Amino acid sequence: MVGQYNARGWFWPYDEWPGELKEEYVFDPERAEALPDEAGYPRGDDGYRFKVKLLLFDRFEPTHPELLMGYFDAIGIASELDVVTGAEAGALAKQDTHDYGLVASYYGYFAGSSFFRGCSTTSLRTPS
Secondary structure, eight states, X not given: OTTOOOOTTSOOOGGGSOHHHHHHTSOOHHHHHHHXXXXXOOOOTTSOSEEEEEEEETTSOSHHHHHHHHHHHHTTEEEEEEEEOHHHHHHHHHSSXXXXXXXXXXXXXXXXXXXXXXXXXXXXXXXX
16 A cells, blocks of 8 residues: 555554454454444344445555445445545535545544534434
8 A cells, every 4th residue: 555654663563462452353243233233223124224435545455445344234334435536535525515434544544524524424324
């Protein structure tokens, strides 16, 4: 990826992490499935709870967002990935509203509302 590097002292190799910390970063489908259930977002008739739109700048590698989308799908969260140019992202930032739940960057993900000013979030199914 552009701009991705491991500077000495800023990187802790995964294989050196304590076991209990590694467990927090392993995808656990049962635990992941329980969280939206507990929050009041049951699966609908279509098998999905709600939809999240992800935004990715075209200069970034899409592998990570695609992996995340697979995790979302496994627990009944529909997702859509829009890949945009820097100019398109700049235009989105000037809009009063948008419907992106997550924006990918070099440093991970931002909630759409913290990345764009004046956002409106993706509509969620109202819990029963």
